[in-house]
Amino acid sequence: MPPDLTRRSILMSGLLFGGALAGVDVVFQTAAARADNAWGSYANGYIPTSALAEIPWSDNGVQLLRSDALVALEDMNAEFVGSFGYNIPINSAYRDYQGQVEARAYWCAQGNCGNAATPGTSNHGWALAVDIGTPSHQTIAFGSTAYLWLKAQASRYGWVHPSWAEPGGAHPEAWHWEYNETYTPAPVAELFESDEMIRISAPNRGIAIIGAGYFRQLQDNEEVSAAESIVSKTLEGNDRQFDLWKSIAISGSSS
Ligand SMILES: [Zn+2]
Structure with a gap:
């Protein structure tokens, strides 16, 4: 196997998950304070798409976030x-x-300018905010099951509802959530202990076989059953983990 895969996986984790800025105050922020969320020497709203990551399950066009927020x-x-x-x-x-x-x-045309930040100040412009909808992409409401679930669970993932968007806040928006850079993902397991091949799967990624420097997406049941005869180790994960395993496998080939 290529050397330093373990170290590489750690470096990979650092690349993907590092770069967190100092803790962000999530109370209503003035335009000036929002500039503190600047990163990567970019200006708000002028971040190249190559520096961002695509939300993989979006059915509403290409939706991008900073990679750690994603x-x-x-x-x-x-x-x-x-x-x-x-x-x-x-x-x-x-x-x-x-x-x-x-x-x-x-929003101004509807007499409600406050529902959108002054251009150049929104956390959407830092790729650190999402607007969450219903499955048909209406906005979610306060009291909806999705909003209540997010209020109870999202902060464990570093996603928070800013106080200005709360009921009674300056601009109540049940749908607007921001990443506060506090989430630490579970560490990435050491993948390759030998030259073994591993079968990986995730809900929206299907099934693939990886090894050091090797990745193959399985296309049909015939390939899956053929792979089962040569692969004993199996990892099931979420889409993010699948992508990470793939990255680590492929990156090994270039070292
Ligand atoms: Zn928003």
């Missing part, structure tokens, strides 16, 4: 699916500057 959201989603039977519906995530201008114009 890891937390994916782990929360795994628990959400267990309770609701569907993925967390994402109405909106990263919003570029022009998108913030449009959102502001949309």
Whole structure:
């Protein structure tokens, strides 16, 4: 096997999960304070998509977040699916500057400018916020089962409902949730103890075979049963874990 896979997996974890900034105050933030969420030397709403990660289950167009926020959201989603039977519906995530201008114009036209931040100040522009909807992408309401579930569970994943969005807050929005950079994912297990091949699976990823420097997505039942004869070790996980295992397997080939 390639050397240093264990160390590589640790480095990989650091790449994916590190980079957390200092703790973020989640009370209502002024435009100036929101600039503290800046990262990567980017300006709000001007983050290149190559620096962001795509929410894999979105059925509402491409929705992007910073990768550590996405890891937390994916782990929360795994628990959400267990309770609701569907993925967390994402109405909106990263919003570029022009998108913030449009959102502001949309709400101002309805006489409610406060429902969208001043362009250039939204946490959507830092790729650290999501608007959560119903399965048909209506906004969720205070008192809805999804909102109540999030209020009870989301903070364990570092996703919080800012006080300004609470009932009685400056701009009540049941649907708006922000990542506060406090979530620590479970450590990644050491994958490769030898030259063994491992069968991995996840709900939205199907089944694949990985080894050091090797990844093969299985296409049909015939391939799955053929693989069973040569692979004894099996890992089942959520989509985020599947992607991580794949990354670690493939990255081994370049060392
Ligand atoms: Zn929002």
